[in-house]
Amino acid sequence: MxxxxxxxxxxxxxxxxxxxxxxxxxxxxxxxxxxxxxxxxxxxxxxxxxxxxxxxxxxxxxxxxxxxxxxxxxxxxxxxxxxxxxxxxxxxxxxxIGLPRDPAACPLFGDVECRYLLESLWAAITNGMNRKKLEEVTSLAAIIAHIANTSGCTHVLDIGAGQGYLSSALAYQYGLDVVCLDGSGLQLHGGQSRSAHIERLLEHHKMRQGGRLRFVEMVLKFDKVAGQPSDDEPQIVRQIRQLIQDSESTSGAAGQESPSAESRWLICGLHTCGDLAPTMLKSIVPGTSDRSGIPQARVVVNVGCCYHVLTERDVANSATEFHARHQTDDGLEQVACGFPMSKVLKDQGLKLGLEARMVACQxxxxxxxxxxxxxxxxxxxxxxxxxxxxxxxxxxxxxxxxxxxxxxxxxxxxxxxxxxxxxxxxxxxxxxxxxxxxxxxxxxxxxxxxxxxxxxxxxxxxxxxxxxxxxxxxxxxxxxxxxxxxxxxLMADAIESLILVDRWMYLVEQANERRAALAASVGHDCCSGSSDGSDRELASPRNMALIVVGL
Known part of the structure; x- marks a missing residue:
């Protein structure tokens, strides 16, 4: 393979x-x-x-x-x-000065076998998606499916999945076994109704690919500073490890082949809010800290967002109390330090501050x-x-x-x-x-x-x-x-690029048996109607994916 x-x-x-x-x-x-x-x-x-x-x-x-x-x-x-x-x-x-954001010009996705270059989502699966969401899900779902196939992953955990737009594409079009995780019961209820509608349409047109989609409501929790030395592993690790075990047991109980202890999972998140993105990289990926991580997590694919709610080391701001009591849309609780992550920026003592991180969202x-x-x-x-x-x-x-x-x-x-x-x-x-x-x-x-x-x-x-x-x-x-x-x-590209390269550098610094990529994986702009393509608009301003693959 x-x-x-x-x-x-x-x-x-x-x-x-x-x-x-x-x-x-x-x-x-x-x-x-x-x-x-x-x-x-x-x-x-x-x-x-x-x-x-x-x-x-x-x-x-x-x-x-x-x-x-x-x-x-x-x-x-x-x-x-x-x-x-x-x-x-x-x-x-x-x-x-910003990172290159055109996936078509990215050598990482130049392989014609990567199906996102060739395939659009089926109409039944796009139900409820606006134009921006359609662009994001179409590209990222196919890239994830390609990575899953080349890495031997048959199970996917979609964290902060909302109504399961990405999850449904992975399950129903690409035939993957997907767990759709979110902290909002309201979001998941909408996703379950939408999923049932998609299944009826696919059954009617005889287009089922054999994938499976399961919805789980869970509020992820983690330590004050995830990834730091401690006798106890972060709560998020225990939660996800138990979720994977439960999912595998359920698969076996349903008469399917139960995955072994060496099962391979791909854990993903599209637009994971604030500290959830760095926490996934610190705590879930095996070997990125002194904790064991999730051994079954062979691949992690993450597209972050909401840098204004990212917790910054040694920076006091008016959002501190807000973080302590607030649950984000991803069901995130408590606070973990999300910036800087890399040793090179920590050694420099670099600080952005809340205002600069808010600019990064522009x-x-x-x-x-x-x-x-x-x-x-x-x-x-x-x-x-x-x-x-x-x-x-x-x-x-x-x-x-x-x-x-x-x-x-x-x-x-x-x-x-x-x-x-x-x-x-x-x-x-x-x-x-x-x-x-x-x-x-x-x-x-x-x-x-x-x-x-x-x-x-x-x-x-x-x-x-x-x-x-x-x-x-x-x-x-x-x-x-x-x-x-x-x-x-105009400062947004520079600040977002700094945050993203800091995360990539952190992963590279770990020197473990993993490989890390930072690449544009979602269409950054799209033609908005003109015949010559001159009238273009941004399809997804947050389109940079961090990808971690085990050897």
Missing amino acids: AAFLAGDFIQLPDGQRSPAEYLATLAEFIAQHSYLTSFYGLHFITQDYWRRSAFPREWAVLADESWESLEAVASSGQIQDQWPASLKTFIRQAHS AARRWAPNPKQTRQSFRRLFYRAVLQAILNDHREQLPAARQPEESTGSDARPQDISSDDVLQRMSDYAVRRLPSAAFESPLQYISAALDRLGVAPDSPLRDPAVTTEYFERHAAAEKQIAVVWTLRA
Whole structure:
């Protein structure tokens, strides 16, 4: 049986000679432009960011450009000859520094035997998938099936599976025995109904491939810092080991051939949230720590996401308490340190901070196909900044201060908290997300926000003249915020690439009998209707897969 990976694999951008050199380049670029990643839109006006921050004064020329020009900068890196050389250099570097994201150009998947190049999902299996999900599942399911076949894996555990879109493709189209695991009973109930519908359609058309799909509700738990020395193995290892044993026993009880102690499993996760991705790599893969891992896990395939809820070593932020009490969509409990993982970054003492990790979740290339939505996002940021200026200037007319902002929506976001800015953060009133109708005009927005804050109906703050005066005084800030937000979003590729290469480097550093690959495995963009393919949109901004294969 031909091995899928003959050695560790990573595809670097042009000009990068080694992964270590690439990590250094990314770290330097991120540090050089930290004034962008630390930008906090809510305080743009109150802190006079445009004039007082380290934002280069010569880059202010972008405020005179059209909205369409800003969208072109974000989506394709389009520049103008008359712009300052430093600005043009930054835009070019930001668009070229990230990991290559085109799976068609990845040598790892160049083998024509890899069926994802040839095969589309059957219509019965695509039921309920939107366009983005269809692109993701079609590519990743076929790649996983190819890896499973070359690695001798017949069983798959899909962690954080939701309604089982990926699981159903693996089971019904590729004939694998799949356990669909999620911490949400509601999600799994929807997946079971969907699975029953698919089975009826496949039976009717005589298209069953012999695969099997089982749904399991389970909240995964792990130690405070997974993968660190301890007498006890992480809870997640015990849970998954027991799940595999139960699944194999069930297979035998059903009259199927029961797998032996040497059974081979492929464990996967599409868009595993926050710390779940590094925890899978630290705790599940045998030999990546001082724990035994899951011996049956011959292959792990992981596509991560939600870097803003990733726990970072030695970084205190406003999400700390949020992590301790929050269950993610993947059913994850407690906290494990997810960044940095590699020795090379730990030795450097590199820290990103919550704001930078939130930037990593951006997808600026998606702005161009959705100009109306992009403008609405800019407007919401502007409205919230003006509201903060009003609140700061009229504190005596407000109710007692509430909790700091924790919304992760476009209205406001959490940020790192240090002892130096606690007093400043006390003025961040928690407006949270408001309905879309509130953003029809400044008057409607301020009225809705004051209602949310419990401001008295007869307060002078409700005088329309106050709102009008503030919006007129700070009118220029709308474009200025859009400029900074655009350039900030360009940092996303660099920060996400740093996080991903750190995970790959960690696996390589283990020097065990495993091979690790980091490669684009899901279509990053797709044609959106034009005959010449010039009108393209991002199909899946989180499309980089970490693949670990045992020898």
